[in-house]
Amino acid sequence: MIKVLDEIHTSHDIKKLDPEELERLCREIREEILATVSKTGGHLASNLGVVELTTALHYVFDFPRDKVVWDVGHQSYAHKLLTGRRDRFYTLRQYQGISGFPKREESPYDAFDSGHSGSSISSALGMAEARRLKGEAGRIIAVIGDGSMSAGLAFEGLNQAGHVDQDLIVILNDNEMSISPNVGALSSYLNRLMTGQFVNRFRHDIENFLKTLPGIGKSVLRFAKQAEESLKGFFMPGLLFEELGMKYIGPIDGHRLDYLIETFQNIKKMQGPILVHIITKKGKGYPPAEMNPDRFHGVSPFFIETGEVKGDSGKSPPAYTEVFGETLCQLAEKNERLIAITAAMQSGTGLEEFARRFPDRFYDIGIAEQHAVTFAAGLALEGMKPVVAIYSTFLQRAYDQVLQDVCLQNLPVVFALDRGGIVGEDGPTHHGLFDYSYLRHIPHLIVMVPKDENEFQHMIKTAIECPMPVAFRYPRGRGAGVERESPLHLIDIGKGEVLREGQDILLLAIGSTVYPSLFAAERLAEAGIQAAVINARFLKPLDANLLCDWAKKTGKVITVEENVLQGGFGSAVLELFQERGLSSIQVKRLGIPDTFVEHGPQALLREKYGIDEKGIFKGVMEMFEEERSESTHPSRLKPSLNRALLSPK
Numbered sequence: 001m002i003k004v005l006d007e008i009h010t011s012h013d014i015k016k017l018d019p020e021e022l023e024r025l026c027r028e029i030r031e032e033i034l035a036t037v038s039k040t041g042g043h044l045a046s047n048l049g050v051v052e053l054t055t056a057l058h059y060v061f062d063f064p065r066d067k068v069v070w071d072v073g074h075q076s077y078a079h080k081l082l083t084g085r086r087d088r089f090y091t092l093r094q095y096q097g098i099s100g101f102p103k104r105e106e107s108p109y110d111a112f113d114s115g116h117s118g119s120s121i122s123s124a125l126g127m128a129e130a131r132r133l134k135g136e137a138g139r140i141i142a143v144i145g146d147g148s149m150s151a152g153l154a155f156e157g158l159n160q161a162g163h164v165d166q167d168l169i170v171i172l173n174d175n176e177m178s179i180s181p182n183v184g185a186l187s188s189y190l191n192r193l194m195t196g197q198f199v200n201r202f203r204h205d206i207e208n209f210l211k212t213l214p215g216i217g218k219s220v221l222r223f224a225k226q227a228e229e230s231l232k233g234f235f236m237p238g239l240l241f242e243e244l245g246m247k248y249i250g251p252i253d254g255h256r257l258d259y260l261i262e263t264f265q266n267i268k269k270m271q272g273p274i275l276v277h278i279i280t281k282k283g284k285g286y287p288p289a290e291m292n293p294d295r296f297h298g299v300s301p302f303f304i305e306t307g308e309v310k311g312d313s314g315k316s317p318p319a320y321t322e323v324f325g326e327t328l329c330q331l332a333e334k335n336e337r338l339i340a341i342t343a344a345m346q347s348g349t350g351l352e353e354f355a356r357r358f359p360d361r362f363y364d365i366g367i368a369e370q371h372a373v374t375f376a377a378g379l380a381l382e383g384m385k386p387v388v389a390i391y392s393t394f395l396q397r398a399y400d401q402v403l404q405d406v407c408l409q410n411l412p413v414v415f416a417l418d419r420g421g422i423v424g425e426d427g428p429t430h431h432g433l434f435d436y437s438y439l440r441h442i443p444h445l446i447v448m449v450p451k452d453e454n455e456f457q458h459m460i461k462t463a464i465e466c467p468m469p470v471a472f473r474y475p476r477g478r479g480a481g482v483e484r485e486s487p488l489h490l491i492d493i494g495k496g497e498v499l500r501e502g503q504d505i506l507l508l509a510i511g512s513t514v515y516p517s518l519f520a521a522e523r524l525a526e527a528g529i530q531a532a533v534i535n536a537r538f539l540k541p542l543d544a545n546l547l548c549d550w551a552k553k554t555g556k557v558i559t560v561e562e563n564v565l566q567g568g569f570g571s572a573v574l575e576l577f578q579e580r581g582l583s584s585i586q587v588k589r590l591g592i593p594d595t596f597v598e599h600g601p602q603a604l605l606r607e608k609y610g611i612d613e614k615g616i617f618k619g620v621m622e623m624f625e626e627e628r629s630e631s632t633h634p635s636r637l638k639p640s641l642n643r644a645l646l647s648p649k
């Protein structure tokens with residue numbers, strides 16, 4: 001049987017479908033997403049939850065003249081399937097394939113590049129304002145989840161949207177989930193709207209209260225009953241949004257295509273800022289994802305029949321995230337002041353066990369990274385030891401709080417930066433390639449980077465016991481497979497380690513580039529080049545004496561880092577050499593050039609950017625070749641000879 005989806009090449013083709021065909025289309029989209037994500041991995045549950053919403057939007061609105069901005073963008077797969085990318089959908093998240101997030105360069109239907117939560121309302125409002133200023137028509141729609149709505153940025157957008165009274169449609173996709181169940185006051189508020197219990201509970205509480213008042217209680221209660229209708233009116237669903245200046249519509253069943261279409265057709269004719277509250281189920285249509293939406297939020301390739309992840313033998317070395325979670329629990333047993341904070345990434349940062357064992361000392365504060373950091377500052381000020389566990393890419397949002405609220409006051413907050421470096425298939429919005437550069441220059445802050453899981457656990461202990469702000473940064477993926485020593489011990493702050501001696505060149509590595517540098521050094525030895533290898537361990541403070549002594553011994557240095565070169569580890573080494581009068585040392589820096597790194601497998605991208613064993617080997621060989629060719633170049637000949645060559649005959 002021919003699929004309806006086969007006939008959809010642009011958004012306009014959907015408009016020709018009848019209700020029965022639209023329902024079939026939704027089923028086919030779900031099948032296609034499930035079949036693809038089971039092979040490629042990706043954000044399954046969120047996408048299955050918005051199939052009807054996406055279909056209804058494309059049926060009613062005229063994209064790309066109208067625009068839809070997907071918040072985070074992890075739920076845009078159905079949108080991609082309906083906008084001419086079905087043929088390439090099998091390449092989802094693959095190197096040079098379709099991105100897992102909206103990308104303007106990929107399609108004119110992708111209105112805004114996203115990946116981080118909470119930006120949709122602000123960007124959509126900006127577009128709507130621009131349309132007004134240019135006198136152009138077209139509706140702008142922001143689709144935002146209840147989790148992302150807790151981001152400060154989303155509130156900042158709402159605040160302006162209600163105020164400027166601009167035509168803007170905000171669709172609040174409420175599935176009661178962030179990655180884990182959603183938390184916070186906004187989430188409880190939405191919950192009450194959904195169940196309708198808000199009005200009832202409020203009335204019940206008031207009645208009980210009034211009955212307790214001697215004498216006057218009963219008459220007030222009578223009055224209150226008369227006023228019940230107006231009370232109800234006052235506590236109408238959506239009051240919060242109405243107060244912010246939005247027209248509130250909902251809650252609407254987000255899996256009823258007919259309701260959605262009718263609602264969108266109506267609001268298309270309305271003006272001003274409108275908030276449509278829809279209720280959806282994360283993972284809709286695939287029972288394993290419906291039952292475990294957090295496990296299927298972002299998932300590796302899996303077997304559709306069982307939901308089991310493919311190729312996970314469980315025998316590999318532990319992931320850094322696991323080592324972090326385990327070590328933190330171990331330390332928390334002995335330190336009652338140790339507190340863990342996550343911004344809606346409880347499982348992603350390995351804190352599930354901590355949350356279970358130390359519920360009083362665990363805070364999931366929602367998608368609110370800025371708040372996480374300043375909240376930690378307050379805790380530290382009162383003598384607690386807060387650990388903010390956060391992905392490197394998401395701490396970008398809280399740069400000012402790290403600087404202003406923590407480091408300026410030298411407060412002993414610990415930043416556990418997971419997913420540092422290249423993260424792989426999530427791509428440019430998620431690579432943690434900027435943290436060396438955005439942390440290195442902040443006074444008081446110590447920055448550590450482990451080479452393996454053993455060093456990592458000792459670093460965690462070191463950070464917890466340090467009376468200053470400390471960040472440690474570790475990669476996505478598994479450790480090196482080394483033994484983890486017990487008991488944990490402290491690492492000397494600012495001390496690197498020489499892992500290999502050699503007189504020809506110094507390889508200065510940090511974090512994930514240490515082992516590849518060691519392996520490259522072994523290959524170089526076979527080629528007759530003796531390379532020394534130093535594990536810097538500390539990005540800040542650098543082990544200045546050790547680095548300079550060895551640089552003087554070899555005269556040649558290659559720095560290797562999984563970070564952008566601008567302002568990173570290599571830059572720090574160059575600054576050090578300049579300060580110490582070692583400018584004559586030949587330095588080559590390997591790292592990420594001035595670009596945003598695309599999505600693709602970690603190993604492939606590390607190879608592409610020359611920071612794996614092969615790239616380091618090549619970098620050294622080129623340095624020696626350049627030197628050889630330079631030593632025979634005319635400009636390198638003795639000045640007198642050089643002048644003679646240049647002087648006219």
Ligand SMILES: Cc1ncc(C[n+]2csc(CCOP(=O)(O)OP(=O)(O)O)c2C)c(N)n1
Pocket residue numbers: 046049072074075115116117144145146147148149173175177178179282343344345367369394397
């Ligand atoms: C600033 C930021 N912090 C954290 C994340 C990680 N993250 C991706 S999706 C998500 C949950 C979003 O929940 P919601 O908006 O309700 O969408 P749903 O997945 O439930 O559809 C989180 C925490 C992010 N993308 N951006």
